[in-house]
Amino acid sequence: MDTKKQEHNPVLLNEAIAGLAIKPEGRYLDGTFGRGGHSRAILDKLSAQGRLLAIDKDPAAIAKAEQDFINDERFLLRQGSFTMFREKVTELGWMGQVDGILLDLGVSSPQLDNPERGFSFLHDGPLDMRMDPEQGISAADWLMTAKEQEIIQVLKEYGEERFAKRITRAIVQAREESPLQTTRQLATIISAANPKHEKGKDPATRSFQAIRIFINQELEDVKTCLSQVIDILKPGGRLVVISFHSLEDRIIKRFIREQVKGDDFPLDLPITHAQLNPKMKAIGKAVRASKEELNINPRARSAVMRVAERLQ
Numbered sequence: 001m002d003t004k005k006q007e008h009n010p011v012l013l014n015e016a017i018a019g020l021a022i023k024p025e026g027r028y029l030d031g032t033f034g035r036g037g038h039s040r041a042i043l044d045k046l047s048a049q050g051r052l053l054a055i056d057k058d059p060a061a062i063a064k065a066e067q068d069f070i071n072d073e074r075f076l077l078r079q080g081s082f083t084m085f086r087e088k089v090t091e092l093g094w095m096g097q098v099d100g101i102l103l104d105l106g107v108s109s110p111q112l113d114n115p116e117r118g119f120s121f122l123h124d125g126p127l128d129m130r131m132d133p134e135q136g137i138s139a140a141d142w143l144m145t146a147k148e149q150e151i152i153q154v155l156k157e158y159g160e161e162r163f164a165k166r167i168t169r170a171i172v173q174a175r176e177e178s179p180l181q182t183t184r185q186l187a188t189i190i191s192a193a194n195p196k197h198e199k200g201k202d203p204a205t206r207s208f209q210a211i212r213i214f215i216n217q218e219l220e221d222v223k224t225c226l227s228q229v230i231d232i233l234k235p236g237g238r239l240v241v242i243s244f245h246s247l248e249d250r251i252i253k254r255f256i257r258e259q260v261k262g263d264d265f266p267l268d269l270p271i272t273h274a275q276l277n278p279k280m281k282a283i284g285k286a287v288r289a290s291k292e293e294l295n296i297n298p299r300a301r302s303a304v305m306r307v308a309e310r311l312q
Contacts, residue, residue: 009037009296009297009299009300010034010037010038010041010104011104011106011242011289011293011297011299011300011303012242012287012289012293012300012303012305013037013038013041015287015305016038016041016102016104016240016242016305017038017041017042017045019238019240019283019284019287019305019307020042020099020100020102020238020240021100021238022042022045022046022099022100023050023099024045024046024047024049024050025046025047025049025050026046026050026051026099026100027050027051027052027053027094027097027098027099028042028046028050028051028052028053028098028099028100028101028102029052029053029054029055029082029085029089029098029100029101029102029232030042030052030053030054030055030102031055031082031085031101031102031103031104031225032055032056032082032102032103032104032105032106033054033055033056033061033062033064033065033077034056034058034061034104034106035061035064036054036061036064036065036068036069038102038104039052039054039065039069039075040068042100042102043069043072043074043075046074048073048074050074051074051075051076052074052075052076053076053077053078053088053089053092053094054075054076054077054078055077055078055079055080055081055082055084055085055088056079056080057079057080057081057131057132057135057216058131058132059079059132059133059134062077062079065077076092079132081221081225082103082221082225083221083224083225083228085101085225085228085229085232086228086231086232089232094232095231095232096231096232096233096234097234098232098233098234098237099233099234099236099237099238100233100237100238100239100240101229101232101233101237101238101239101240102240102241103222103225103239103240103241103242104242105218105222105241105242105243105244105245105248106242106243106244106299106303107119107212107244115183116128117129117133118138118139118140118183119208119212120183120208121183121184121186121187121190121202121204121205121208122202123183124182124183124184125182125183126138126140126181126182126183127139127140127143127180127181127182127183127185127186128140129208129211129212129215129216130215130216131216136215136216137215138215139186139211139212139215140179140180140181142211142214142215143171143175143180143186143211144175144179144180148168148169148172151164151168151171151172152164152165152168154210154211154214155167155168155206155207155210155211157210157247158209158210158211158213158214158219158247159206159207159209159210159211159213160206160246160247161206161207161210163193163194163195163196166193166194166195167189167190167193167194167207169193170189170190170192170193171186171189171190171193174189183208186204186207186208187202187204187208190203190204190207190208191203191204209245213245213247218248219247219248219251222248222251222252223251226251226252226255229310230259230279230280230310233310234310235310235311235312236309236310236312237309237310238283238307238308238309238310239256239280239307239308239309239310240305240306240307241305241306241307242303242304242305243303243304243305243306244302244303244304245302249286249304249306252306253286253306256280256282256306256308257282259278259279259280259308260278260279260280260281260282260308261278262277262278262279278311279310279311280308280309280310280311281308281309281311282306282307282308283307283308283309284307286304286305286306287304287305287306287307288303288304288305289301289303
């Protein structure tokens with residue numbers, strides 16, 4: 001396989017490291033190890049006393065982490081979802097003592113470029129799409145058994161696909177004739193059913209994205225993880241989240257806004273902002289990739305980074 005295709009450029013790397021405001025002796029969580037770009041940059045800032053816990057669902061990512069960081073005593077590794085943060089942090093005795101949490105919610109380049117994973121419509125391979133191929137149902141199995149209305153709902157809700165009904169009807173008709181097994185099969189069906197192709201965008205983009213998000217329960221996982229961060233972070237601890245989808249960013253933006261606002265009191269109640277007991281403060285505005293980064297890594301074009309800090 002082409003090694004160049006397997007390279008992964010961490011998105012907004014410098015901005016994320018700056019957002020974490022890393023303390024050399026701090027404790028940090030990388031909830032999406034991927035291929036280790038962000039983890040490596042965090043470790044570069046840590047002293048011998050600092051610690052980093054990295055988590056990833058993908059067995060290939062875990063293997064990469066074990067290979068690259070096996071001799072680094074500062075690096076701790078667990079396979080699983082970042083929804084398991086509370087459990088893993090409690091095991092380490094870090095609850096309320098973490099200095100920073102990083103979530104990079106994108107699919108890594110090796111995942112997209114490996115046809116066997118079934119994430120991309122650009123490469124023909126098994127229609128899988130699972131972050132952990134050993135857990136849950138594959139995209140192929142779901143598409144073969146799901147009710148028509150369920151597929152429509154997924155394409156509409158997670159892909160914001162305006163031709164969801166037409167595409168779903170085409171999928172249902174195709175699966176009655178032969179099993180849906182490959183990414184190229186699905187991409188061809190979607191393309192033929194899509195009456196209006198957007199300039200510069202493959203007609204399968206929204207549907208593939210929607211199915212991937214659904215199969216991996218990505219939005220639900222983000223919500224579950226965010227519900228844990230206040231308890232995990234220490235006062236002054238930072239949350240840095242990089243998202244690649246408007247629905248993800250909406251969840252993160254709403255969460256930060258609610259934590260900044262604090263407790264919900266009647267609007268006419270004469271109390272100060274401090275009395276509202278805000279849990280976090282937003283750090284700066286949403287950050288997007290620079291033109292320089294986009295020239296090197298076009299996949300960064302949809303990335304949005306938000307940073308918040310737990311208050312005392």
